[in-house]
Amino acid sequence: MEPGTARIAVDLLGGDDAPAVVVDGALRAMRADPDLHLLLVGPTEAAGELIGALDPEQRARVAVRPVDASVGMGDHPVAARADSTVRAAVHAVREGSADALVSAGSTGATVTAVALGLGRWPDVRRPALVATLPAVDGPVVLLDVGGSLEPRPATLARHAALGVAYAAVTHGVAAPRVGLLSVGTEAGKGDRARRLADSALAATALPSGGRYVGLVEGYDVSLGTRADVVVTDGFTGNVLLKAIEGAYAMAGGPPASGGAPRAAALLGVAGTVVVCHGAARGDDLASGIALAAHLWRRRAADQVRALLNGADAGDRADHTDRTTDTEVRTS
Amino acid sequence: MEPGTARIAVDLLGGDDAPAVVVDGALRAMRADPDLHLLLVGPTEAAGELIGALDPEQRARVAVRPVDASVGMGDHPVAARADSTVRAAVHAVREGSADALVSAGSTGATVTAVALGLGRWPDVRRPALVATLPAVDGPVVLLDVGGSLEPRPATLARHAALGVAYAAVTHGVAAPRVGLLSVGTEAGKGDRARRLADSALAATALPSGGRYVGLVEGYDVSLGTRADVVVTDGFTGNVLLKAIEGAYAMAGGPPASGGAPRAAALLGVAGTVVVCHGAARGDDLASGIALAAHLWRRRAADQVRALLNGADAGDRADHTDRTTDTEVRTS
Numbered sequence: 187m188e189p190g191t192a193r194i195a196v197d198l199l200g201g202d203d204a205p206a207v208v209v210d211g212a213l214r215a216m217r218a219d220p221d222l223h224l225l226l227v228g229p230t231e232a233a234g235e236l237i238g239a240l241d242p243e244q245r246a247r248v249a250v251r252p253v254d255a256s257v258g259m260g261d262h263p264v265a266a267r268a269d270s271t272v273r274a275a276v277h278a279v280r281e282g283s284a285d286a287l288v289s290a291g292s293t294g295a296t297v298t299a300v301a302l303g304l305g306r307w308p309d310v311r312r313p314a315l316v317a318t319l320p321a322v323d324g325p326v327v328l329l330d331v332g333g334s335l336e337p338r339p340a341t342l343a344r345h346a347a348l349g350v351a352y353a354a355v356t357h358g359v360a361a362p363r364v365g366l367l368s369v370g371t372e373a374g375k376g377d378r379a380r381r382l383a384d385s386a387l388a389a390t391a392l393p394s395g396g397r398y399v400g401l402v403e404g405y406d407v408s409l410g411t412r413a414d415v416v417v418t419d420g421f422t423g424n425v426l427l428k429a430i431e432g433a434y435a436m437a438g439g440p441p442a443s444g445g446a447p448r449a450a451a452l453l454g455v456a457g458t459v460v461v462c463h464g465a466a467r468g469d470d471l472a473s474g475i476a477l478a479a480h481l482w483r484r485r486a487a488d489q490v491r492a493l494l495n496g497a498d499a500g501d502r503a504d505h506t507d508r509t510t511d512t513e514v515r516t517s
Numbered sequence: 518m519e520p521g522t523a524r525i526a527v528d529l530l531g532g533d534d535a536p537a538v539v540v541d542g543a544l545r546a547m548r549a550d551p552d553l554h555l556l557l558v559g560p561t562e563a564a565g566e567l568i569g570a571l572d573p574e575q576r577a578r579v580a581v582r583p584v585d586a587s588v589g590m591g592d593h594p595v596a597a598r599a600d601s602t603v604r605a606a607v608h609a610v611r612e613g614s615a616d617a618l619v620s621a622g623s624t625g626a627t628v629t630a631v632a633l634g635l636g637r638w639p640d641v642r643r644p645a646l647v648a649t650l651p652a653v654d655g656p657v658v659l660l661d662v663g664g665s666l667e668p669r670p671a672t673l674a675r676h677a678a679l680g681v682a683y684a685a686v687t688h689g690v691a692a693p694r695v696g697l698l699s700v701g702t703e704a705g706k707g708d709r710a711r712r713l714a715d716s717a718l719a720a721t722a723l724p725s726g727g728r729y730v731g732l733v734e735g736y737d738v739s740l741g742t743r744a745d746v747v748v749t750d751g752f753t754g755n756v757l758l759k760a761i762e763g764a765y766a767m768a769g770g771p772p773a774s775g776g777a778p779r780a781a782a783l784l785g786v787a788g789t790v791v792v793c794h795g796a797a798r799g800d801d802l803a804s805g806i807a808l809a810a811h812l813w814r815r816r817a818a819d820q821v822r823a824l825l826n827g828a829d830a831g832d833r834a835d836h837t838d839r840t841t842d843t844e845v846r847t848s
Contacts, residue, residue: 335708369755377666404759428735433764
């Protein structure tokens with residue numbers, strides 16, 4: 187556990203089995219991390235249930251932001267309620283009452299609320315959901331795992347840069363290798379989207395000494411032998427992550443290095459945000475809260491942003507050299 | 518082992534490590550199955566190496582169709598050579614010298630050679646590669662796993678019918694449940710292709726009492742709790758299958774029920790064809806040959822075809838009823 191206070195806003199109504207699993211997960215997270223503070227966003231009854239299970243020292247690390255469960259009720263009362271809590275959690279981060287937020291609610295609603303409330307980075311059109319899988323030779327960073335189902339080639343190239351910076355900042359990977367997921371490793375393998383993306387990735391300036399190694403296959407996500415960062419569309423990334431989780435369940439449990447994660451970091455937005463699987467259990471929520479605290483303590487979002495700016499400046503400098511324009515713009 | 522002679526044409530030059538792994542696989546298959554006959558298609562030296570390792574009884578079950586390795590050599594000599602052996606294997610099946618064929622060569626080249634040489638079924642626009650994964654409650658039939666990377670909704674609906682018939686014929690599944698792979702189970706989840714396919718599948722007449730159960734997720738491919746047949750595009754199916762294989766390797770080995778297959782049946786063509794992974798090893802080739810023999814002994818292709826015709830006749834009868842046209846067309 188890294189030291190340092192981390193104040194995490196938790197969406198009590200996010201997730202299929204909310205608020206029970208969120209209360210359970212928050213309780214586990216509080217007990218595991220003595221520097222963790224939680225801002226519970228949602229109905230006071232659910233917050234009260236959690237607080238009742240804490241000792242006095244722990245209680246001093248919990249605050250409540252009540253959100254009336256009846257707010258926004260209409261034709262789709264549950265969705266409206268979940269949406270109102272994630273928006274309140276975003277508001278808490280924006281006003282500085284929390285350092286980061288965690289939700290197991292609808293990914294789409296969370297991404298929208300975060301993009302509107304905290305803002306996207308100006309050069310990231312589509313934020314990416316990033317999952318880290320333990321593999322043979324270290325972690326594999328997989329993105330996107332559900333944020334952007336039909337990305338354009340330029341978005342995949344941007345996600346490659348995000349993934350490289352994230353691997354360097356969060357996992358300490360030096361000169362990360364980036365692969366584009368496809369059905370074979372020879373150039374030209376894959377559908378039209380992959381062929382376009384292959385060219386876009388090859389032409390992208392990557393931070394942290396990252397380099398594009400070309401096409402990789404499904405094995406490479408679970409084994410990690412060819413790449414440290416695997417880029418794909420959110421549809422494929424999402425079904426892949428769940429298939430790996432299912433395979434570990436079939437095989438009698440995940441490997442000693444760890445299983446498929448059920449919490450993902452949202453990158454490309456001005457804040458620290460973790461999205462948990464809608465079917466998350468208590469331990470998934472706890473690991474999502476721990477991930478948010480870890481990212482905040484490392485100031486991962488700020489560091490990723492800085493690395494991206496540096497790579498872009500280098501990229502622009504390269505272009506400048508080629509066009510004999512001596513002005514080097516910085517952002 | 519089911520009884521009955523099965524004569525399998527084997528492409529000696531298909532696969533990244535051909536002909537060595539093909540010779541190895543053919544040898545294993547011959548030793549495991551006393552009713553197996555092989556037609557070795559390729560260079561005589563490779564065939565001779567295999568024959569030299571057999572006893573006299575086994576030798577009597579092997580024939581050779583020499584294909585000069587220099588045929589078609591040009592700018593891309595290796596590809597041209599592999600292509601010439603798979604075309605010769607197709608020819609052997611067409612003329613009745615073999616009952617089925619197995620190749621670990623390029624999937625695209627094999628599908629093309631088979632479609633041209635043996636023909637597609639008239640109502641199957643795109644043949645499907647079908648893989649069977651052992652799961653908790655029995656086998657899961659996954660298709661397509663690499664034949665058709667960007668299928669139209671109508672193709673996915675056709676593949677659903679193929680998968681249902683295959684599950685019934687090959688695995689004895691009664692009233693197979695079919696799911697469409699997506700990022701969630703609620704209606705509307707997924708990209709545009711999935712939303713269109715969901716409607717197409719819901720409107721499709723399925724053979725063997727099959728029924729469409731809607732969207733399923735990545736877990737369902739490895740665990741099999743929601744569906745017996747999972748339909749997806751060949752891109753997603755291919756990366757998924759390989760990710761599951763990698764996960765089993767990470768977990769220390771596949772479950773007792775078996776791992777992810779490295780051989781797939783090609784359905785929708787007028788013949789029995791098995792395609793092995795390009796990176797196939799000897800045991801993968803042996804299991805591909807065993808699968809081809811099994812499918813032939815069950816006359817699986819003919820049975821699947823008959824079930825499809827029956828479902829289509831029923832479908833047309835339904836339409837006829839609705840339009841008050843009393844003529845029931847049969848095919």
